[in-house]
Amino acid sequence: MNEEIIKLEKLTKRYGYGDAESFALKDFDLTIKRGEFIMIMGPSGCGKTTLLNIIGLLDRATSGKYLLNDENVASISSAKQSRIRAKKIGFIFQNFNLIEDLPILENVALPLIYVGMPQSVRLRTASAALKRFHLGEKEYYYPYQLSGGQQQRAAIARAVVSNPEIILADEPTGNLDSRASYAVMDELKRIHEEGNTIVMVTHNPALTVYATRVINMLDGQIATDVKTVTDENLPQPIDVKVKKKKSRMKRRRH
Numbered sequence: 001m002n003e004e005i006i007k008l009e010k011l012t013k014r015y016g017y018g019d020a021e022s023f024a025l026k027d028f029d030l031t032i033k034r035g036e037f038i039m040i041m042g043p044s045g046c047g048k049t050t051l052l053n054i055i056g057l058l059d060r061a062t063s064g065k066y067l068l069n070d071e072n073v074a075s076i077s078s079a080k081q082s083r084i085r086a087k088k089i090g091f092i093f094q095n096f097n098l099i100e101d102l103p104i105l106e107n108v109a110l111p112l113i114y115v116g117m118p119q120s121v122r123l124r125t126a127s128a129a130l131k132r133f134h135l136g137e138k139e140y141y142y143p144y145q146l147s148g149g150q151q152q153r154a155a156i157a158r159a160v161v162s163n164p165e166i167i168l169a170d171e172p173t174g175n176l177d178s179r180a181s182y183a184v185m186d187e188l189k190r191i192h193e194e195g196n197t198i199v200m201v202t203h204n205p206a207l208t209v210y211a212t213r214v215i216n217m218l219d220g221q222i223a224t225d226v227k228t229v230t231d232e233n234l235p236q237p238i239d240v241k242v243k244k245k246k247s248r249m250k251r252r253r254h
Contacts (some may be wrong), residue, residue, distance in 0.1 A: 002234050004070075005165060005197060006032035006055060011064035013050050013220075024050040025061070026220040034165070035234035037192045038199045039208050042217035048201045049170055051217075055199060056089050056168045057081045069165075086114035090159030094171035096151045098143040098158075104130065105139040108158045115162055129157040133187060149180030156187055160196070167191065169200040173207065185210050195237030 011028040014021060024047045032038060040048050053059035054066065057073065066073040068084070076084070090111070091097075098107045109126035117125070130136050133153040143151055152172060159167055169188070173181035181204070189210050192198050200211075208214045212229035215222055 002033045002035050002231050002236070004031050005034050005068070006030070007065075007067040008055075009065040009067075011054065011061045011066060013047070013054065013059070014062040023047075023220045025054075028064070028221060030215075030222065032197065032199065033231060033234065034197055035192075035195055035212075035236060036197055036199075037188075037210060037212045038215060039211040039213070040199065040201045040215045040217060041203065041205065041208075042223070046217040047220040048217055052168050052170050052199065052201060055166070056091060057085045082114070086111060087162060088165045090162070090164040090167045092152075092155055092159045092167065092169040092172045094174040096143070096148075096155045096175075098151055098155060100143050103140045103142060104135065104146070104154050107143070108154060108161055111158060111162045126157070126161055129161045130154070133157045147180070148176050149183055152176060152180070152184050153187060156184065156191075160191060165197060167196055167198045169198065171201055171203065173202070173204065181207070193235050195235045 008028055008030040011030075012026050013024040015024065016022055028047070028051070030051075040051065042048055050059065054061055060074075068088075073081070098104070099110075102110075105123060105126050108129055109122040112122040112125060127136070127139060130139055133156060135150060135153055135157065138146060138150065138154075143154070146154065152175075156172075159169075167188075172188070173184055176184060185207055188198060188200070192210075202208075212234060213225070213227045215226075216224040
C-alpha cells in the first residue's frame with residue numbers, strides 16, 4: 001500500500017557554464033508515495049516546471065538519481081522511456097495542447113496509439129473517457145468549438161485515458177476563470193480519490209485545499225514541505241482495494 005513510486009536524490013539541472021552557469025534544480029531531494037496529491041508552488045523560475053519535465057521523462061537531470069518504481073531512470077533507454085511515458089504518465093498542460101485540426105475524440109485517443117491499441121478500440125476507449133468528463137456529446141467537435149473549461153476537461157480525459165499511474169499537471173487552471181477552475185479541480189479530486197498519484201504545479205494558493213501535500217520551492221530547492229493527510233489515509237488504487245476485500249472475505253471463510 002502507498003509504496004514509494006518516485007524517489008529523487010541530489011537531483012541537479014544545470015544550464016550554461018562558468019559565469020553563465022545557472023541552476024533550475026540543485027541537490028533536490030523528493031520522495032512521492034502512491035496516492036499522494038502534491039501541489040508545488042513557488043515564484044516563477046524556481047524550478048517547478050523543470051521538475052515536472054524530469055519526472056515526466058521529458059527532460060534529463062544534469063546529475064543526481066531518479067528512481068521510478070525502484071528503477072534508475074538513467075539506465076533506461078530512450079525507447080523504453082517513451083514506452084513508460086505512454087503507459088504510466090499522463091500530462092495536463094496550462095494551454096491544453098490539443099491538436100486544433102483533430103476532433104476531440106481523436107485528441108483523447110492519441111496516447112493510446114503509443115501503447116499499441118487498435119484504432120477501433122482506441123476510439124471506443126476515448127469515447128468512454130469523454131463521457132466520464134461530460135463531453136460525450138462533443139466527441140466530434142474541434143477544440144476551437146469548446147470553451148476553455150471544456151478543452152481542459154478534454155485534456156484531462158486524454159491524460160487519464162491509458163490509466164497511468166502518475167498524472168502531472170502544469171498550471172492546469174492557469175487559463176481558466178474561477179468557476180471553470182473549480183470544475184477542473186473537482187475532476188482531478190475525483191481521479192485522485194480513485195487512487196491515482198497527482199503532482200500539480202500552481203500559483204493559486206486557494207487550490208491547495210485539494211492537496212494531500214503542499215511543497216513550496218525557492219531557487220531550485222524545497223523551502224517547505226507540508227503533509228495534510230497521513231500516508232495511512234491516502235487513497236488506494238481500485239485493484240488494491242479489490243485485493244484487500246477478497247483477502248478479508250477469505251479470512252472470514254476460514
